[in-house]
Amino acid sequence: MNKSFLHWPGGKSRLLTYILSHLDGHHILIEPFAxxxxxxxxxxxxxxxxxxxxxxxINLFQTLQNKGQAFIDECEKLFIEEDNKEKYYSNRKLFNSTKNKEEKSALFVYLNRHCYNGLWRYNANGEFNVAYRGDPKETLRQVNFPRDEIEQFCQLTKNVEFFCCSFEKMFEMAxxxxxxxxxxxxxxxNSTSNFTGYSKEGFGKESQKTLADHVRNAPCRVVVSNRDTEFIREIYSGMKMIELSVQRNISCKGDKRLKDKELLIVKEKYNE
Ligand SMILES: C[S@@+](CC[C@H](N)C(=O)[O-])C[C@H]1O[C@@H](n2cnc3c(N)ncnc32)[C@H](O)[C@@H]1O
Structure with missing residues (x-):
């Protein structure tokens, strides 16, 4: 498996082989939620x-595509000195204020590797606000720079087209x-738990319904992942649903691991 250099909530590594088996054999892959x-x-x-x-x-992915090795070398410098809480918060502040796209991309990689529990979340002002990774009482291991994974990302994405947009635009391209x-x-x-706030816009029930409508009307096969709930089964009713069970470690307490039930929904090219 080609590993990503980013830690991301909801990452699909554990279900990858299964998901890919449903995507093979099509010329163009469109992935609206990268x-x-x-x-x-x-x-x-x-x-x-x-x-x-x-x-x-998306700025980070495009910076890697355009600047490659020179950017990777600059990025590594942020990982060399000893890491601590003060450095993390000063880099977080710089990330939220800088207008320099390359600097912001390098800080993204640093923050992603040093933040709490691999979360990525913004406040209502669009500022990244995740706390430092460590419990102050623990001795923390130095974080290694993921050089191999970043270099591999550059190799594998030479011809990928990146877009920064909401999913609706990507469905229009299909x-x-x-x-x-x-x-x-x-x-x-449930209403009190679980992280869903990747962006300041959020992704509530209306967005889930709009997505389900786009899936239903798409001119091609669409494969969707989501949690197995009554609401999801209702909005995707009539489509093929495959039940999966997966261990997740994003939860309220970092050391707690949850077994979660998921669905893989498959809508074939032509509506049945
Ligand atoms: C579950 S994660 C995707 C995880 C990914 N498959 C992986 O393996 O790492 C959902 C992603 O959707 C993005 N997102 C949230 N709302 C969106 C929208 N309206 N349109 C497109 N992307 C959105 C978030 O920024 C986040 O990166």
Whole structure:
């Protein structure tokens, strides 16, 4: 498996082989919710169109595509000195204020590796606000720079087209030669728990319904991941649903691991 250099909530590494088996054999892969990129990094599709609503994430992918090795060398410098809480918060402040796109991309990689529990979250003002990774009482191990994974990302994404937009625009690009893999923020397990706030816009029930309508009307096969809930079963009713069970370690307490039930929804090219 080609690993991503990013830690991302909801990453699909554990279900990858299974998801990819539903995407093979189509010329163009459209992935509107890219996240860490682990799905498109492993897909065999000759052409790939990839998007995310997070401008900082897409800026990072495009910086890597355009600047390659020079950017990677600059980025590594942030990992060399000894890491501590003060350095983390000063880099977080710089990330939220800088207008320099390359600097912001390098800080993204640093923060992603040093933040609490691999979370990526913005406040209502659009500022990244995740706390430092460590419990102050623990001795923390130095974080290694993920050089091999970043270099591999550059190799594998030379021809990928990146877009910063909401998912609706990516569905408009689809034709019958495409397959779409949609991995949106999941519906929460209950009203008080579970992270869904990747962006300041959020992704509530209305967004889930709009996505389901786009899936239903798409001119190609669409594969969707989401949590197995009554609401999800209702909005995707009539489509094929495959039940999966997966261990997740994003939860309220970092050391707690949850066994979660998921669905893989498959809508074939022509409506049955
Ligand atoms: C579950 S994650 C995707 C994880 C990814 N498949 C992986 O393996 O790392 C959902 C992603 O959707 C993005 N997102 C949230 N709302 C969106 C929208 N309206 N349109 C496109 N992307 C959106 C988030 O920024 C986040 O990266």
């Amino acid at each position: 996240g860490s990129g682990v799905v498109f990094l492993n897909g065999n599709n000759p052409q790939k169109k990839v998007a995310d609503i997070n401008p900082d994430l 034709d019958e030669n495409c397959v779409i893999y949609a991995d949106p923020p999941y519906v929460p397990m």
